[in-house]
Amino acid sequence: MTKPYLPQMAEVAQNRFGLRVAARLSAGAEDLPYDISERLRAARMQAMARRKQPVAVTRLRTANAVVRHGNTLTLGSGEDGLGFWGRLTSLALVCALVIGLVAANVVQDDDRTTEVADLDASLLTDDLPPEAYSDAGFVQFLKTSGQSTTVSH
Structure with missing residues (x-):
């Protein structure tokens, strides 16, 4: 060998x-x-x-653990190598990520609620009955008239 x-x-x-x-x-x-x-x-x-x-000689170590992830094998020493501060930092980053995702969700929900409220208010204060908006021909008329008014401005 x-x-x-x-x-x-x-x-x-x-x-x-x-x-x-x-x-x-x-x-x-x-x-x-x-x-x-x-x-x-x-x-x-x-x-x-x-x-x-x-040059300083690096110390070679044999792998103590073989971890399988699907079709991939990973060699490791069996320990994650993170100390107390490393784990604390990782936990803080995960918490920051979760807080950011929750905040983004709240902002999007608030925006959707505001849009729905504006649409409801415009439907209720409009001269047309709400059934007119369900007519396909009227919706097409609104689309074409909306484009012509934006072009003329």
Whole structure:
């Protein structure tokens, strides 16, 4: 069975190779003249300055739970990861959402009630009997006359 090749493993292998090369070069540099060894020392200092800083290795964990949602499987640790404040914040957001939905419903109901009241008032104060509004021809007349009056204004 092969293990997965992770980017962290590649960096570790690179660092080991670099250390082996540096040790081999250092062992052969003892017999060199002073000016060459000084140039090599300066080159090493430059290389060390340009070297990538090691990246923190993330810790891998195995999934403790497999949750099924319809045709989808989700891997999880079995805990939601929310502390007291996270749960309190979530509860506050849900409460705000419910209050907003209730407020929108109340406003819409109030608007509908106002529209129905205006329609009833106009029907009751009009010169025509309410049966005239149920006649299909009269409704068509109102639609066409309403369009012509809005165009002429």
